[in-house]
Amino acid sequence: xxxxxxxxxxxxxxxxxxxxxxxxxxxxxxxxxxxxxxxxxxxxxxxxxxxxxxxxxxxxxxxxxxxxxxxxxxxxxxxxxxxxxxxxxxxxxxxxxxxxxxxxxxxxxxxxxxxxxxxxxxxxxxxxxxxxxxxxxxxxxxxxxxxxxxxxxxxxxxxxxxxxxxxxxxxxxxxxxxxxxxxxxxxxxxxxxxxxxxxxxxxxxxxxxxxxxxxxxxxxxxxxxxxxxxxxxxxxxxxxxxxxxxxxxxxxxxxxxxxxxxxxxxxxxxxxxxxxxxxxxxxxxxxxxxxxxxxxxxxxxxxxxxxxxxxxxxxxxxxxxxxxxxxxxxxxxxxxxxxxxxxxxxxxxxxxxxxxxxxxxxxxxxxxxxxxxxxxxxxxxxxxxxxxxxxxxxxxxxxxxxxxxxxxxxxxxxxxxxxxxxxxxxxxxxxxxxxxxxxxxxxxxxxxxxxxxxxxxxxxxxxxxxxxxxxxxxxxxxxxxxxxxxxxxxxxxxxxxxxxxxxxxxxxxxxxxxxxxxxxxxxxxxxxxxxxxxxxxxxxxxxxxxxxxxxxxxxxxxxxxxxxxxxxxxxxxxx
Amino acid sequence: xxxxxxxxxxxxxxxxxxxxxxxxxxxxxxxxxxxxxxxxxxxxxxxxxxxxxxxxxxxxxxxxxxxxxxxxxxxxxxxxxxxxxxxxxxxxxxxxxxxxxxxxxxxxxxxxxxxxxxxxxxxxxxxxxxxxxxxxxxxxxxxxxxxxxxxxxxxxxxxxxxxxxxxxxxxxxxxxxxxxxxxxxxxxxxxxxxxxxxxxxxxxxxxxxxxxxxxxxxxxxxxxxxxxxxxxxxxxxxxxxxxxxxxxxxxxxxxxxxxxxxxxxxxxxxxxxxxxxxxxxxxxxxxxxxxxxxxxxxxxxxxxxxxxxxxxxxxxxxxxxxxxxxxxxxxxxxxxxxxxxxxxxxxxxxxxxxxxxxxxxxxxxxxxxxxxxxxxxxxxxxxxx
Numbered sequence: 001x002x003x004x005x006x007x008x009x010x011x012x013x014x015x016x017x018x019x020x021x022x023x024x025x026x027x028x029x030x031x032x033x034x035x036x037x038x039x040x041x042x043x044x045x046x047x048x049x050x051x052x053x054x055x056x057x058x059x060x061x062x063x064x065x066x067x068x069x070x071x072x073x074x075x076x077x078x079x080x081x082x083x084x085x086x087x088x089x090x091x092x093x094x095x096x097x098x099x100x101x102x103x104x105x106x107x108x109x110x111x112x113x114x115x116x117x118x119x120x121x122x123x124x125x126x127x128x129x130x131x132x133x134x135x136x137x138x139x140x141x142x143x144x145x146x147x148x149x150x151x152x153x154x155x156x157x158x159x160x161x162x163x164x165x166x167x168x169x170x171x172x173x174x175x176x177x178x179x180x181x182x183x184x185x186x187x188x189x190x191x192x193x194x195x196x197x198x199x200x201x202x203x204x205x206x207x208x209x210x211x212x213x214x215x216x217x218x219x220x221x222x223x224x225x226x227x228x229x230x231x232x233x234x235x236x237x238x239x240x241x242x243x244x245x246x247x248x249x250x251x252x253x254x255x256x257x258x259x260x261x262x263x264x265x266x267x268x269x270x271x272x273x274x275x276x277x278x279x280x281x282x283x284x285x286x287x288x289x290x291x292x293x294x295x296x297x298x299x300x301x302x303x304x305x306x307x308x309x310x311x312x313x314x315x316x317x318x319x320x321x322x323x324x325x326x327x328x329x330x331x332x333x334x335x336x337x338x339x340x341x342x343x344x345x346x347x348x349x350x351x352x353x354x355x356x357x358x359x360x361x362x363x364x365x366x367x368x369x370x371x372x373x374x375x376x377x378x379x380x381x382x383x384x385x386x387x388x389x390x391x392x393x394x395x396x397x398x399x400x401x402x403x404x405x406x407x408x409x410x411x412x413x414x415x416x417x418x419x420x421x422x423x424x425x426x427x428x429x430x431x432x433x434x435x436x437x438x439x440x441x442x443x444x445x446x447x448x449x450x451x452x453x454x455x456x457x458x459x460x461x462x463x464x465x466x467x468x469x470x471x472x473x474x475x476x477x478x479x480x481x482x483x484x485x486x487x488x489x490x491x492x493x494x495x496x497x498x499x500x501x502x503x504x505x506x507x508x509x510x511x512x513x514x515x516x517x518x519x520x521x522x523x524x525x526x527x528x529x530x531x532x533x534x535x536x537x538x539x540x541x542x543x544x545x546x547x548x549x550x551x552x553x554x555x556x557x558x559x560x561x562x563x564x565x566x567x568x569x570x571x572x573x574x575x
Numbered sequence: 576x577x578x579x580x581x582x583x584x585x586x587x588x589x590x591x592x593x594x595x596x597x598x599x600x601x602x603x604x605x606x607x608x609x610x611x612x613x614x615x616x617x618x619x620x621x622x623x624x625x626x627x628x629x630x631x632x633x634x635x636x637x638x639x640x641x642x643x644x645x646x647x648x649x650x651x652x653x654x655x656x657x658x659x660x661x662x663x664x665x666x667x668x669x670x671x672x673x674x675x676x677x678x679x680x681x682x683x684x685x686x687x688x689x690x691x692x693x694x695x696x697x698x699x700x701x702x703x704x705x706x707x708x709x710x711x712x713x714x715x716x717x718x719x720x721x722x723x724x725x726x727x728x729x730x731x732x733x734x735x736x737x738x739x740x741x742x743x744x745x746x747x748x749x750x751x752x753x754x755x756x757x758x759x760x761x762x763x764x765x766x767x768x769x770x771x772x773x774x775x776x777x778x779x780x781x782x783x784x785x786x787x788x789x790x791x792x793x794x795x796x797x798x799x800x801x802x803x804x805x806x807x808x809x810x811x812x813x814x815x816x817x818x819x820x821x822x823x824x825x826x827x828x829x830x831x832x833x834x835x836x837x838x839x840x841x842x843x844x845x846x847x848x849x850x851x852x853x854x855x856x857x858x859x860x861x862x863x864x865x866x867x868x869x870x871x872x873x874x875x876x877x878x879x880x881x882x883x884x885x886x887x888x889x890x891x892x893x894x895x896x897x898x899x900x901x902x903x904x905x906x907x908x909x910x911x912x913x914x915x916x917x918x919x920x921x922x923x924x925x926x927x928x929x930x931x932x933x934x935x936x937x938x939x940x941x942x943x944x945x946x947x948x949x950x951x952x953x954x955x956x957x958x959x960x
Contacts, residue, residue: 053801079803089798093608094601105597106802108590150798 004028005158005189006052010061013047013212021047023212024061029191031157032184036203036220037193041488042461043209045193046086049160052191053083066157079107082156086163088147092136096127096146099135103150121149124179140362141172148179158189165194166487169361169516170559171566177202195488198518198559201294208298210490211460215301220294227267227292227300230255232274234264237285242502249308249499256296256305258495259502260522261541267296269304295519299491306496311445312469313503316476319352320508325388326351327479327510328373332382335368342368344533345382350526352478355501355511357524359562365533366514367483373512374481375399387478400429403477405468405485413457417448417467420456421474428475442470462493469500480504482513486520498523518558529565536569594804598812605786606816615782616824620774624828627766628836638722639665641675641684646692654690654707657733663725672710679712686711686722764839767832768924769893772913773884774828775851778821779858780865780883781876787813787866788875806955810948814859821855822848832924842923846933850919853937856944857912858883863951887913915939 006029013022022044029035029052037045050056052065054074063070065077083089090099100118109117122128125145130138135146144164151159159180165173180190184204192203200206201220208216208223216223237244245264249257253272258265268274274287299305326349333346343365350356358366371377373384375395384391389398404410411420421442425435443449446466451459456467465486472480480501486494501523505511513524521527522541529537529544537544541558548556548564556564606612642658644651659666667684669675678684689708709726711719790796799809829847832838861883869875888894890904891913897905908914915936922929 050797055797055800075803075805078801081801083798083801085794085797085801087794089795091601091605091795092793093605098601098604102597102601103802105593106799106804108593108803 003031005031005066006191007064008061009063011048011051011058011063012060013044013051013056014059020059020212022051022058022209025207025209025212025214026061027207027214027217029158029189029207030205031189032187033204034180034184034190034192034202036200036206037191037209038195038197038200038203038206039209039215040195040461040490040493042211044212045209046162048207048209049083049162049191049193052077052158052160053081054078080157082151082154082159084144084147084151084159084161084164086166088143089150090135090143090147093134095132095134096138097131099146099150100153104153107154109153117153121152125149126175139172140167141169141175144168144172144176145179148176152183155186156188158191159183160191162193163195164192165196165199167362169364169566170518170562171361173199174563196517197293197295197298197491206294210302223297223301224292224294225297227296229289229292230268230270230272230300231290231292231296232266232268233260233288233290234266234285235262235288237262237264240506242506245502246308246310246499249305256299256495257308258498258519258522261545265290267292267300267304295491299495302490302492306492306499308499310500310503312473312500313507315441315445316504316507316509318507319478321352323351326385327387328356328512329385330369330373330382331384333369333372333379333384334381335365335372335377336380341533343372343379343530346528346530346535347382348526348528348535348538350510350512352510353505353508354525355505355513355523357521357527358512358514358530359516359521359527360530361516361566364530366530368533369530370481370483370512370514374402374404400475401477402479402481403472403475404481404483405472406483411456411464411468411471414455416453416455417459418443418452420467420471421448424471425474430475438474442474446470461489462496465489465493465497469497473504477509479510479512482511484515484517485513487515487517494520518562521558529562531566531569537565590803591805591808594808595812598804598808599815602786602812602816606820612782612786612820616778616820617827619777620824620828621831623770623774624767624831624836627770628763628832637665638663638685638718638725639667639683640722640726641669641672641678641687642666643669643672643675643687643689645670645690646694651690651694653737654694654730654733657729658688658726661725661729664729672708679710682712685715685718686726688726763836764925765921766893767828767836767838768920769891769917771825771828771832771851772854772891772893772916772920773887774824775821775854775916776858776883776887776913778817778824779855780862781879782820783813783817783859783862784865784869784875784879785872786817787863788870788872791866791870792872806952810863810952810955813863817859817862818852818855821858822851825851838924840924841927843928846923846928846930847920849937850916850923850933853940853944854912854916857940857947860944860947860951861912864947864954867951867954886911890914891917893917910943912940912943 008028009026010024011022011026012020012024014020025044025048037048039045047056051058051063051070054065054070054077057071066080068076070077091102094102100121104114104117122131125148127142127146127149130142135143138146148161148164161180164176168176180192184190192199194200200208201224203220205218206216206220206223207214234244241259241262241264245257245259248254248264248266253269254266255269256267328350330346330348333343334341335343346365346369348356358369360366368377372379373386373391375391375398378392386398387401389401391398412423415423418439421439422435425439430438443452446469448463448467448470451463456464459467482501486497489497501511513520515521524541526538526540527544528535537547539547544565545556545558545561548561550564553560642655644655655668658664667675667678672687672689675684675687679687687710689710691706691708694707707726707730709723711722713719787796790799829840833840862879865878865882866875869878890897890908890911892908893913897908897914900908919929919933919936922932
């Protein structure tokens with residue numbers, strides 16, 4: 001292994017009077033390997049990367065990069081590193097070639113080397129055909145490759161990538177990973193920051209951050225190993241798996257559990273006997289040991305999952321199942337913007353008490369479909385119905401039946417917690433005693449009482465998410481629309497969120513969720529895979545996985561299935 | 576070899592020149608491709624110029640007034656005829672001032688001129704000024720003083736003529752008014768040069784602060800800063816293209832002013848460019864400082880409007896004479912760069928080159944620019960926090 005490229009000793013960074021963004025972080029980043037900088041949003045990943053680039057100074061501790069002190073010798077560091085910030089650092093109104101020329105000039109790439117370097121990088125990123133295209137008109141994955149190419153113009157000794165996996169489909173993400181892995185063979189040290197734990201798992205080493213503190217450093221397998229022998233999968237379950245999960249989580253000795261397609265995945269406390277499971281919940285199914293994952297060990301380190309009870313669901317009134325009348329219906333939904341078809345003939349129906357997922361890369365049309373179904377966009381053709389109301393004619397009535405929680409939580413940051421609750425109660429038409437009652441109940445269920453007066457903006461991410469959910473379910477909607485509801489949050493918060501959703505679904509609430517997060521897709525009863533505006537596959541997670549199985553990958557993951565189905569669609573298109 | 580192996584003396588100068596050229600080229604592409612910069616630099620200035628050239632006029636022509644002749648005598652009739660003949664007034668005749676009171680309140684007339692029953696024309700003959708009453712709406716001071724002054728002017732002219740007709744020299748010295756530099760007293764002639772200063776404020780401060788703030792918002796500034804480029808190069812790479820754009824917008828306005836609006840141009844082109852270039856220094860410095868301090872397009876545009884655009888309009892002597900402002904406000908005008916440019920620019924158009932005045936203005940503007948550049952460079956220092 002090559003020598004270490006970054007040394008951190010008690011690095012601390014504060015912004016104003018808020019809790020420190022980084023607190024006494026010590027560790028090293030090695031050359032010739034991929035170091036995952038892992039943690040939920042707000043953990044301090046971007047701050048740490050900026051400190052390493054020398055764009056910020058630490059308030060305390062020592063930080064040396066390639067042997068240079070970041071405080072005094074920042075220019076020398078900047079001459080030797082490659083950095084791709086979160087939004088890739090591209091000029092959208094410059095073409096691919098112009099962006100490359102600009103960065104080549106700024107990085108002082110000698111003229112005689114240019115033709116060769118450009119040729120190599122354009123080949124490597126597969127952008128040769130697009131050199132004349134404006135960067136703003138590239139897809140997310142292509143932008144990211146161009147950003148990477150710009151950061152690699154002079155072979156850096158350290159490459160810093162800030163959340164390169166965000167907003168990019170799994171195929172582009174795999175390509176990027178392969179490119180970066182090639183670089184490590186040449187001795188380049190790579191830092192890959194991410195909130196996705198499956199990305200963390202693939203790194204050579206990880207620095208796991210949470211609220212500015214370093215929780216773990218070392219090879220991911222070392223942490224994962226701590227959960228070895230304690231993870232089990234229950235399959236062949238009779239009856240609904242969500243109540244089973246809830247019961248399992250309440251058993252002594254069960255630390256964590258999630259839905260995985262038709263199965264349930266459980267983690268036991270050290271020393272707990274799997275036979276206990278068989279007695280309690282798995283009587284109907286088979287129980288088999290499963291490979292532990294990084295996420296299991298991470299949750300274990302944080303003290304286990306949140307348990308299976310949802311006070312929200314317990315307080316909800318049950319609705320009768322009515323198979324004859326689906327709650328959400330899409331029939332040939334089509335949306336065109338000019339000559340671009342964002343959504344093309346999307347059709348599905350969701351019966352009461354089902355979680356339905358729209359899965360797909362950014363820009364594929366899932367948000368467009370989603371917006372048409374909650375009445376925010378008028379379809380060019382086709383029909384959408386919620387709770388029997390036509391979204392075109394009875395938009396207001398339909399909207400009154402649905403709750404909406406948007407990406408990054410559509411709260412009013414300037415309003416306090418109590419004001420947000422009151423506002424959304426008003427928007428959904430609650431008045432008088434019912435309004436006061438619902439607000440009181442939400443405050444109690446989500447434990448927001450102590451924060452009532454605080455601005456929503458200043459809440460920690462997990463609480464923001466609780467508040468957003470409280471606002472969306474205030475009026476007991478029949479249908480819940482969730483747009484990327486848990487991207488960037490820590491696994492405990494995500495479990496807590498899904499516990500509520502699972503509980504509500506058992507009470508008869510219908511859920512439509514968009515996600516590009518593969519683990520989240522596993523919670524769904526059925527998924528529609530949206531690609532280039534069309535639904536290219538529809539089925540349960542297990543069905544989609546099975547359809548992608550082949551000799552090379554007999555038991556594909558959700559991501560494998562995604563990649564295979566998209567490639568198949570591309571091949572069919574080309575034929 | 577990696578960049579870190581280079582000698583410790585820092586990057587070679589040729590690298591610096593190349594980086595600077597790359598930044599200027601990048602910025603120029605962006606200006607050309609971004610419709611909003613073309614809009615602010617060329618379309619908005621022309622719109623402003625047309626508004627000031629055609630729409631806004633500070634000259635009152637044919638103001639409607641009520642004329643009350645309390646007693647009809649040959650003398651008062653003669654004076655009334657003079658009012659009717661005046662090109663400044665549109666006269667509504669009446670018998671009683673009360674009949675115009677409501678018209679004045681509702682703005683149907685701008686003033687009431689009363690020729691009292693006691694008015695005797697022979698006062699003029701004795702060298703005195705005949706007394707008339709002028710009632711105006713004090714809530715519109717400009718119009719009020721206009722009506723008052725011009726009414727007195729009509730009477731004075733009438734008295735002088737009457738004196739001449741009766742063959743008695745009314746006064747030994749006849750006062751003949753002559754306005755220098757703007758003999759037609761067309762407000763367009765001084766508004767248009769002034770609006771060129773406004774246009775350069777738009778390009779230099781508003782547009783510049785927007786584009787730099789946009790780089791912060793889109794994260795490109797961060798990516799730039801993580802390269803070997805220095806803060807000085809980044810700033811210079813912004814200044815040069817917008818400096819050129821500001822001069823181009825100014826040139827367009829001058830051409831339109833002279834050839835479309837017929838504003839005279841009596842000074843030299845050298846003076847015009849020297850003054851404009853000097854003014855662009857504080858304007859650009861202010862834009863860069865605002866964007867570095869806010870890093871946000873919305874805030875930057877608000878600050879640029881408040882701290883540059885409005886002062887250039889209101890506190891520069893463009894619309895309101897500085898001499899008639901309260902003392903405290905007058906002191907504030909000293910830090911408004913447009914205050915130094917506008918009188919000099921008006922001279923270039925209407926009077927000609929007055930180099931002592933120009934050099935003083937250029938000196939002050941360059942000093943302000945230097946100060947603002949230092950502040951901007953400090954806040955753009957290659958740090959994010």
